[in-house]
Amino acid sequence: MLSALVFVPTVVALLLFALPRSTSPSVFRVIWVMASAFELALIIALWSGYEADGGMQYEVRARWIPSAGVGYHVGVDGLSLPLLALTCLLFLACAVYSLREGRRIREFAALFLFLETTCLGVFAALDLILFFVFFDLSIVAMYFIIAGWGHKQAARAALKFFLYTFIGSLALLLGFIGLYLAASPHTFDMVELTEQNPLAGRSVYAALVLLAIVVGLAVKTPTVPFHTWLPLAHVEAPAAGSAILAGVLLKMGTYGFIRIAMPMLPEAWRRYALVLVVIGVVSVIYGALVALAQTDFKRMIAYTSVNHMGYIVLAIGAAAATADTSAQARSLAVTGAVTQMVSHGLLTGALFLLAGIMYERGRTYEMSAYSGVAAVAPVFAALTGVAAFASLGLPGFSGFIAEFQIFTGSLGPQPLATTLSVLGILLTAGLFLRALRQVLMGPPRLPDAPGTPRTFPDVRAHEVVAVVPLLVLAVVLGVAPRFLLDVIEPASRAVLELLAR
Amino acid sequence: MTEMNENPLNLLPEVLLAASAVLGLLLGSWLPRTRQWLVGQLAVASCVAGIVAASIAAADPAATAFGEAFATDPVTSTSRIVVLGGTLLVLGISFRALQADARESEFYVLVQLAALGALMMAGAQDLLLLAAAYLLASIPAYTLAGFRKDGPGTEAALKYYVVGALLGVFMLTGITILYAAGRSTSYPMLGDALRDAPETLVATGAIGLLAGVLFKAGGVPAHFWVPDAVQGSSPPVAALLTTLPKIGALAALFRLGDVVFAGSSLPWPALVAVLAAASMTLGNLGAFFQQDVKRLLAYSTISQVGYLLMPVAVAGLSDLSQQALLYYLAAYTVTNLGAFAVVCALPHARTLEDYRGLAKERPLLAASLVVCLLGLVGTPPTAIFIGKLEVFSAAVDGGYAWLAVLAAANTVASLFYYLRWIAPAVSRSGSSSPAEGDRTARVVAYAVTAVSLGLGIAGGPVLDALAAPITR
Numbered sequence: 007m008l009s010a011l012v013f014v015p016t017v018v019a020l021l022l023f024a025l026p027r028s029t030s031p032s033v034f035r036v037i038w039v040m041a042s043a044f045e046l047a048l049i050i051a052l053w054s055g056y057e058a059d060g061g062m063q064y065e066v067r068a069r070w071i072p073s074a075g076v077g078y079h080v081g082v083d084g085l086s087l088p089l090l091a092l093t094c095l096l097f098l099a100c101a102v103y104s105l106r107e108g109r110r111i112r113e114f115a116a117l118f119l120f121l122e123t124t125c126l127g128v129f130a131a132l133d134l135i136l137f138f139v140f141f142d143l144s145i146v147a148m149y150f151i152i153a154g155w156g157h158k159q160a161a162r163a164a165l166k167f168f169l170y171t172f173i174g175s176l177a178l179l180l181g182f183i184g185l186y187l188a189a190s191p192h193t194f195d196m197v198e199l200t201e202q203n204p205l206a207g208r209s210v211y212a213a214l215v216l217l218a219i220v221v222g223l224a225v226k227t228p229t230v231p232f233h234t235w236l237p238l239a240h241v242e243a244p245a246a247g248s249a250i251l252a253g254v255l256l257k258m259g260t261y262g263f264i265r266i267a268m269p270m271l272p273e274a275w276r277r278y279a280l281v282l283v284v285i286g287v288v289s290v291i292y293g294a295l296v297a298l299a300q301t302d303f304k305r306m307i308a309y310t311s312v313n314h315m316g317y318i319v320l321a322i323g324a325a326a327a328t329a330d331t332s333a334q335a336r337s338l339a340v341t342g343a344v345t346q347m348v349s350h351g352l353l354t355g356a357l358f359l360l361a362g363i364m365y366e367r368g369r370t371y372e373m374s375a376y377s378g379v380a381a382v383a384p385v386f387a388a389l390t391g392v393a394a395f396a397s398l399g400l401p402g403f404s405g406f407i408a409e410f411q412i413f414t415g416s417l418g419p420q421p422l423a424t425t426l427s428v429l430g431i432l433l434t435a436g437l438f439l440r441a442l443r444q445v446l447m448g449p450p451r452l453p454d455a456p457g458t459p460r461t462f463p464d465v466r467a468h469e470v471v472a473v474v475p476l477l478v479l480a481v482v483l484g485v486a487p488r489f490l491l492d493v494i495e496p497a498s499r500a501v502l503e504l505l506a507r
Numbered sequence: 508m509t510e511m512n513e514n515p516l517n518l519l520p521e522v523l524l525a526a527s528a529v530l531g532l533l534l535g536s537w538l539p540r541t542r543q544w545l546v547g548q549l550a551v552a553s554c555v556a557g558i559v560a561a562s563i564a565a566a567d568p569a570a571t572a573f574g575e576a577f578a579t580d581p582v583t584s585t586s587r588i589v590v591l592g593g594t595l596l597v598l599g600i601s602f603r604a605l606q607a608d609a610r611e612s613e614f615y616v617l618v619q620l621a622a623l624g625a626l627m628m629a630g631a632q633d634l635l636l637l638a639a640a641y642l643l644a645s646i647p648a649y650t651l652a653g654f655r656k657d658g659p660g661t662e663a664a665l666k667y668y669v670v671g672a673l674l675g676v677f678m679l680t681g682i683t684i685l686y687a688a689g690r691s692t693s694y695p696m697l698g699d700a701l702r703d704a705p706e707t708l709v710a711t712g713a714i715g716l717l718a719g720v721l722f723k724a725g726g727v728p729a730h731f732w733v734p735d736a737v738q739g740s741s742p743p744v745a746a747l748l749t750t751l752p753k754i755g756a757l758a759a760l761f762r763l764g765d766v767v768f769a770g771s772s773l774p775w776p777a778l779v780a781v782l783a784a785a786s787m788t789l790g791n792l793g794a795f796f797q798q799d800v801k802r803l804l805a806y807s808t809i810s811q812v813g814y815l816l817m818p819v820a821v822a823g824l825s826d827l828s829q830q831a832l833l834y835y836l837a838a839y840t841v842t843n844l845g846a847f848a849v850v851c852a853l854p855h856a857r858t859l860e861d862y863r864g865l866a867k868e869r870p871l872l873a874a875s876l877v878v879c880l881l882g883l884v885g886t887p888p889t890a891i892f893i894g895k896l897e898v899f900s901a902a903v904d905g906g907y908a909w910l911a912v913l914a915a916a917n918t919v920a921s922l923f924y925y926l927r928w929i930a931p932a933v934s935r936s937g938s939s940s941p942a943e944g945d946r947t948a949r950v951v952a953y954a955v956t957a958v959s960l961g962l963g964i965a966g967g968p969v970l971d972a973l974a975a976p977i978t979r
Contacts, residue, residue, distance in 0.1 A: 069967065070967060071893065071966055071967035071970060072967055073830070073967060073970040073971045074896065074897060074900075074966075074967075074970055076967075118510075135896065138887065139887035139888055139892075142886055142887050143886070146881065147885060150933065153930065153933070153934075154933070154935070161930060161934075164509070165926055168922065168926065169919060169922060169923060172919050172922055173916075173919045176915040176916075176918055176919060177915065179896070179899065179915065180899065180903075180908075180911060180912060180915055183896070183899050183900050183903050183911070184899060184903065187900060187903055187904050214908075220823075237921060250921065409877075416962070496692075
C-alpha cells in the first residue's frame with residue numbers, strides 16, 4: 007500500500023504521455039487532480055489504519071542491489087506519517103490551483119506527479135540509497151519545473167538551484183558511504199544502521215560523517231549560511247512550484263536530521279549539538295531581519311522560510327545539548343520540530359499560492375506597487391491576512407502550537423539561544439504586519455500595465471478550493487492538535503532514546 | 508610455465524572477431540558497393556557470437572591462456588562483453604552514415620580490429636602482449652580518425668598518431684626497463700620480482716608504461732589528443748575513440764595495479780590517485796565553455812577517466828575496487844555511447860545552440876539526451892549513479908576519502924556544462940528545427956537509454972557477477 011502511494015503518481019504521469027497529442031488540456035488537468043485526490047484518500051486510509059504506538063508500520067522490504075548493501079525498504083512511523091500526509095495535501099492543492107495553467111499542461115502535470123513520487127519516496131524510504139535516489143530526483147524534477155514554467159530569470163534560478171542543492175546531495179552521499187563502510191556487514195539499511203550505531207566510539211570518523219550529512223541536509227533545509235539559493239529559486243518558480251519547494255522540499259532537510267543524523271550518529275550529534283543551536287538561532291534572526299528588508303512579497307516569504315526552519319534546527323539541537331534536562335522537555339522540542347514542519351508546509355504553501363494569485367493579477371510581486379487591495383478583493387485580503395497571522399505564530403493556529411512546543415522544550419537546555427530566537431517572532435510579526443498594511447490597506451492602487459490600468463478580480467473558485475483547506479487545517483491543528491501530536495510524540499520519544507545511547 | 512595451455516577456444520571471442528575482420532576484408536573486395544553492408548552484418552554477427560561465447564566462458568573459473576600471457580577471469584569476461592557490446596552500438600550508429608560509402612567494408616574491419624586490440628589489452632597478463640595489444644588497438648584507430656579524408660579529420664588523425672607514436676615509444680622503453688628490473692614480462696613473476704628491485708628503475712619503467720596506457724585511456728597527462736581527435740573525426744568514430752580503447756586500457760591498468768605494482772616499493776596508489784584527480788578536474792575545466800557538442804563530450808570523457816581511475820588507485824586496498832571499476836566501465840560505455848548516439852542521430856547539429864527546441868521536435872530523443880547527460884553526471888536511477896556509489900565507496904574504503912570528496916565536487920562542476928546542453932534542448936523557444944536525422948542511430952539512442960536506466964534500477968545481479976577474484 008505504501009509502495010502504491012509512492013509510485014502511483016509516476017505511473018499516472020507516464021499514462022499522460024500515452025494519451026494522444028490532440029487530447030484536450032482539460033483532460034490532463036482532471037486526471038492530475040483526480041490522481042492527487044486519490045493520493046490524499048490513500049494517505050487518509052493509511053493514517054486511519056496506523057497505530058500511534060506501533061513504531062514502524064506498513065513496512066516493505068525487497069532485495070534490490072544486495073551486493074552493494076542496497077535494498078528496497080519503506081515504512082511509516084510517527085515522524086514520516088504527518089509529512090506524507092502534508093505532501094499529499096499540498097500536491098492536491100497545487101493541482102487544483104493549477105486548473106487555469108495554460109502552458110504545456112501535460113508536461114507540467116507529469117512533472118508534478120513525478121515530483122510527488124520523489125517527495126513521498128523520501129519520507130517513506132528506510133534505506134539510505136533509496137532516500138538519496140528520491141532526494142536527488144526531486145531536485146531534477148524541480149529544476150525542470152523552475153526552468154520551464156518560471157518567470158523572467160528562470161534559467162539562471164534553476165541552474166543555481168540545481169548546482170547548490172546537488173552539492174548538498176553529494177555531500178550527503180559521501181556521509182552515507184561513510185556510514186555504509188562503518189557498518190558490518192556493510193549496509194545502507196536505515197533500521198539496521200540505527201540499531202548498530204556503527205560509529206560509536208570513533209569520534210573523528212563520526213564527526214566527519216556527521217559533517218558531510220549535516221552540510222548536505224543544511225543546504226536543502228536551508229540554514230544560514232547555505233540559504234543563498236533559496237530566494238532566487240522561490241521568486242522565479244511558478245506559484246505551485248514555490249509552494250511545493252517551500253512546503254515539502256525544505257522538509258526533506260529537517261526530516262533527514264531527525265531520521266538519519268540524530269539516531270545514527272548519537273554521540274557525534276550530542277557533541278556538536280551546540281553548533282546546531284547556534285546555526286538555528288542565526289537562521290532565525292538573520293532570516294527574519296533579511297525578510298524585513300524585502301520589498302518583494304514573494305522574496306519576503308522565502309526569507310521567512312529560513313527563519314521558520316531555524317526554529318526546527320534550534321529545537322533538534324537543543325534536544326541533545328544537555329542530557330540532564332528532563333526527558334519531557336526534550337521530547338517536547340522534537341515534537342514541536344515535527345509539528346513545525348507540518349505547520350510551515352501548510353502556511354507557506356498557502357502564502358505562496360496567494361502570492362501567485364497576486365502575481366497573476368498584477369504581474370509583479372513588488373509590494374509598493376499595490377495598495378488597498380482589500381477594497382477590490384476582500385476575500386483575497388482575508389485569506390492573505392489569515393495566512394500571514396498564522397505564519398507569525400498567533401495562538402489558535404498551528405504555528406503557535408509548534409513554536410510554543412519548541413520554545414518550551416528548548417528553554418531549559420538553551421535559555422540564551424531560545425530567548426534570542428523568540429525575538430524572531432517579533433520580527434516576523436513586524437514584517438508581516440507591514441506587508442499587510444502596504445498591500446491591503448490604504449487608497450486602492452494597482453500596478454499599471456502599459457496603457458490601461460489592470461483590474462484585480464477577487465479569488466476564483468478553484469483558487470479558494472486550493473488555499474482554504476490549507477488554512478482550515480492550520481486552524482484545526484491550532485485548536486485541536488491532539489490527533490497529530492498523538493502520532494508524533496511516541497516517535498519523538500523513540501528518537502530521543504536512540505540519541506541517549 | 509611447464510604446461511602450455513594453448514587452447515584457442517579460451518580466446519573464442521577474440522578469435523571470432525579476428526576471423527570476421529579478415530573475412531570481411533576479403534568479402535569487401537568482392538562485393539559490389541551496394542552490398543557492402545553484408546560486411547557490417549558479419550561484424551554484428553561476430554560481436555553477438557562473441558558476447559554469447561564470453562558469457563558462457565564467464566561461468567568458468569579464472570584461468571590463463573598461452574602460458575600466463577592472457578588471463579580469462581571476471582575482468583576479461585566483463586571487458587569482453589562491454590567491448591563487444593560497445594562495438595555493436597558503434598556499428599549501429601555508423602550503419603546509416605556509411606551506407607554505400609566507397610570504403611564501407613574497410614570501416615567495419617577497422618572497427619573490429621580496434622575492438623580486438625582493446626580486448627587484448629584487457630586480458631593481457633604479459634607486458635609484451637600488452638605492447639602488441641596497444642599497437643593493435645591504436646593503428647586502426649589512427650586510420651579511423653582520419654577516415655573522412657577532410658581537413659579536420661586529417662588533423663585529428665595526425666595529432667592522434669603523433670601523440671600515440673611518441674607515447675608508444677615511451678611505453679616500450681618502460682617495458683624494457685621493467686624487464687631489466689624484474690627479469691620477466693609476465694605479471695605474476697614481475698609482481699614478485701619488483702618487490703626487491705631498485706626503486707628508481709621500477710619508477711622509471713612504471714611511468715613509461717603508464718604513458719602508453721594512459722594515452723589509450725585518454726587520461727591526464729596523455730589526454731592532449733582527445734578534444735581534437737574527437738572533434739575532427741566523424742561522430743561514430745568519436746564514439747569509438749572515447750569508449751572502446753578506454754575499456755581495455757583501464758582493465759589493463761587495474762591488472763597492473765593489482766598484480767604487478769601492489770607489492771613494489773612504488774607508491775602506485777598515490778600516483779594513480781593524483782592522476783585521477785588531475786583527469787577529472789582538468790577534463791571538467793576544459794569542458795566548461797565548449798560550444799561544440801563533440802568537443803564538450805570529449806572533455807567530459809577525460810573527466811570520466813578520472814572517476815574510472817579511482818578504483819584503479821585502490822586496486823589492492825579495497826575489496827570493492829574490482830566490481831566498482833567493472834560496473835562503472837559498463838555504465839560509462841552505455842551512457843557515453845548513448846550521448847554519442849544522439850549526436851549521430853542529428854548529424855547537422857554541431858553546437859549546443861543547434862539543439863534548441865529539440866524537445867518540441869523530437870521529445871523522445873530529447874528525453875534520451877537528458878537521461879544520458881544526467882546519467883554522465885551520476886543522477887539516480889541511471890547506471891552511472893550506482894557506478895559512482897561503488898567507486899566512491901571503494902575510494903573511501905581504500906583510504907582515499909579526499910579523492911572521493913574531490914570527485915563529488917567535480918561531479919557538481921560537471922553538472923554545469925551538461926546543463927548548458929540540456930537547457931536549450933528542453934527549452935520551448937525552438938528557432939532552428941533539427942533537420943532530418945539518422946533513424947538507426949535514433950533507435951540505438953532509445954535502446955541505450957533504456958539499458959542505462961535498466962542497469963541503474965536492476966544492477967544488483969550484474970554487480971554480483973563482477974565480484975569474483977581475478978587471476979594472479
